[in-house]
Amino acid sequence: MKKRNLHTKKYQDISSQREEINRKRSKPYMPHLPNKKKIFGRIEIVAPRVFSLFGDNYSFFLDFIEDVKVNVQENNKVLINLSQVEDVKVSALLVFYANIEQSQKQYNSKAIIKTTVCKTRFISMIFEKFGIWKLTNEDRHRPVYPKQPGLELEICTASVGMNRNNEDSRLQLRKVINYTKKSLENTTLDDDNDSAFAAITESVSNVGQHAYDNQFFSEEFEGYLKNWWIIVHKIGDQLFISVYDMGAGIPDTISNKPGIQALISSIAKAVNLPIISLGDGSRIKAAVEYGTSRFKVDNRGKGLSEAKEFVANNPEGELLIYSGFGSYTFCSINAEEEVENLPKCFAGTLIQWNLKLENSYE
Amino acid sequence: MSDFVIIDIGLDYTDLPYGRDERDGDLNGKHFRETVLLPALKENKKVIIEMSNALGYGSSFLDEAFAGLIKHGGFTKDELFERLEFKYNKESVKRNIYKYMQEAEEGKKKK
Numbered sequence: 001m002k003k004r005n006l007h008t009k010k011y012q013d014i015s016s017q018r019e020e021i022n023r024k025r026s027k028p029y030m031p032h033l034p035n036k037k038k039i040f041g042r043i044e045i046v047a048p049r050v051f052s053l054f055g056d057n058y059s060f061f062l063d064f065i066e067d068v069k070v071n072v073q074e075n076n077k078v079l080i081n082l083s084q085v086e087d088v089k090v091s092a093l094l095v096f097y098a099n100i101e102q103s104q105k106q107y108n109s110k111a112i113i114k115t116t117v118c119k120t121r122f123i124s125m126i127f128e129k130f131g132i133w134k135l136t137n138e139d140r141h142r143p144v145y146p147k148q149p150g151l152e153l154e155i156c157t158a159s160v161g162m163n164r165n166n167e168d169s170r171l172q173l174r175k176v177i178n179y180t181k182k183s184l185e186n187t188t189l190d191d192d193n194d195s196a197f198a199a200i201t202e203s204v205s206n207v208g209q210h211a212y213d214n215q216f217f218s219e220e221f222e223g224y225l226k227n228w229w230i231i232v233h234k235i236g237d238q239l240f241i242s243v244y245d246m247g248a249g250i251p252d253t254i255s256n257k258p259g260i261q262a263l264i265s266s267i268a269k270a271v272n273l274p275i276i277s278l279g280d281g282s283r284i285k286a287a288v289e290y291g292t293s294r295f296k297v298d299n300r301g302k303g304l305s306e307a308k309e310f311v312a313n314n315p316e317g318e319l320l321i322y323s324g325f326g327s328y329t330f331c332s333i334n335a336e337e338e339v340e341n342l343p344k345c346f347a348g349t350l351i352q353w354n355l356k357l358e359n360s361y362e
Numbered sequence: 363m364s365d366f367v368i369i370d371i372g373l374d375y376t377d378l379p380y381g382r383d384e385r386d387g388d389l390n391g392k393h394f395r396e397t398v399l400l401p402a403l404k405e406n407k408k409v410i411i412e413m414s415n416a417l418g419y420g421s422s423f424l425d426e427a428f429a430g431l432i433k434h435g436g437f438t439k440d441e442l443f444e445r446l447e448f449k450y451n452k453e454s455v456k457r458n459i460y461k462y463m464q465e466a467e468e469g470k471k472k473k
Contacts, residue, residue: 160386166386166387166388166389170376170378170387170389173378173380174377174378174417177378177418178417181417194418194419194452194454194455196418197380197419197420198419198420198421201380201381201418202380202420202421202422204380205380205381205382205386205420205422208381208385208386208387209382209385209386300425302421302422302425303421303422306421
């Protein structure tokens with residue numbers, strides 16, 4: 001037996017203190033989860049090479065988002081390793097931004113998620129341009145790139161549940177509308193500015209009216225977490241607009257609309273399927289058609305049909321909606337609609353408009 | 363009762379008229395109808411709605427504000443067509459307002 005001295009007693013005391021701290025932390029024992037690498041006390045999560053919700057990238061990206069959320073929920077601070085990111089699509093960036101912000105609000109900490117530097121200057125510029133570094137409070141330590149005034153807009157966000165004044169929401173929407181109007185100036189869509197206004201504001205209104213309705217949640221959604229996020233990006237002759245919320249999702253919220261069951265029945269009949277087999281994609285289609293259908297009882301529910309109309313007015317436009325286990329796509333070039341099942345549940349709703357802008361003086 | 367009054371939505375109410383009711387914030391179609399339109403119709407024979415100074419119009423706002431006069435305000439479509447005048451360069455938006463009022467009248471008759 002080794003004789004104890006002052007030196008070993010000191011080590012013993014430190015070890016006892018560490019054991020006491022760990023005991024108080026009461027982290028659940030989860031043997032099935034591999035040990036994640038920690039850097040400066042943060043769990044490192046490697047971001048996928050491509051930030052995209054399309055094709056094969058969909059599942060990889062959502063797995064990554066889920067990984068971040070799970071680790072934050074386990075009381076871990078997270079470091080997102082962006083060094084492998086080579087390509088970023090606006091809708092995926094919007095979802096990424098929204099999940100970081102929601103985590104910050106839920107755990108009341110701007111420091112809960114941090115990021116590493118990016119692989120390339122181009123990718124770093126994208127993250128800076130849309131406000132990611134500002135969100136994570138890393139803007140002071142990241143390179144700043146020349147801005148093009150009026151041509152860039154950070155991701156806009158507001159809460160629908162905060163207060164009745166709603167001035168912040170209006171301020172954010174005003175930025176989006178002004179940017180969109182400016183992008184549409186001198187294009188063939190210029191005369192249709194009201195359809196852009198209607199499409200965007202009706203989508204935001206749907207968030208306030210339906211998405212965070214407490215009847216769809218087992219626990220009440222706190223007001224400050226009832227958010228919407230919008231990204232608008234004009235690049236060359238393409239305009240991308242995406243609206244995202246983390247609410248109940250269209251397949252659930254449409255169940256409340258009077259007359260919707262009759263519409264869903266007619267869609268099921270048209271595709272020769274029993275109603276029970278209709279996927280979430282078809283339910284999204286029903287929600288889009290509801291506003292102009294003969295089944296609606298009152299004049300409500302036009303929001304998604306206006307979202308489609310905005311694209312229909314553009315010769316090469318596309319509308320994409322992701323919600324629940326379904327997606328809906330409408331292409332104006334051939335007026336074709338497509339519904340698909342998603343391999344993983346998409347929490348909330350994402351509406352994206354892709355528009356080709358043609359100069360009106362061509 | 364005065365002859366007419368002009369209401370400039372963009373300057374007198376909000377430059378961002380969207381949303382149906384209080385779930386959309388404090389400035390919405392229902393609030394506009396109750397606090398601006400109804401008093402104006404009560405005190406004036408004709409109400410001229412100047413729409414050019416707003417950034418655009420959401421259908422929920424227009425439906426709740428104007429068709430709501432029929433659904434909740436006790437007006438008829440014919441009376442409103444006579445007493446309301448809309449000044450806006452987007453004919454499609456004006457047509458939609460008349461369509462919403464028409465549909466509200468038909469909906470009311472069905473009940």
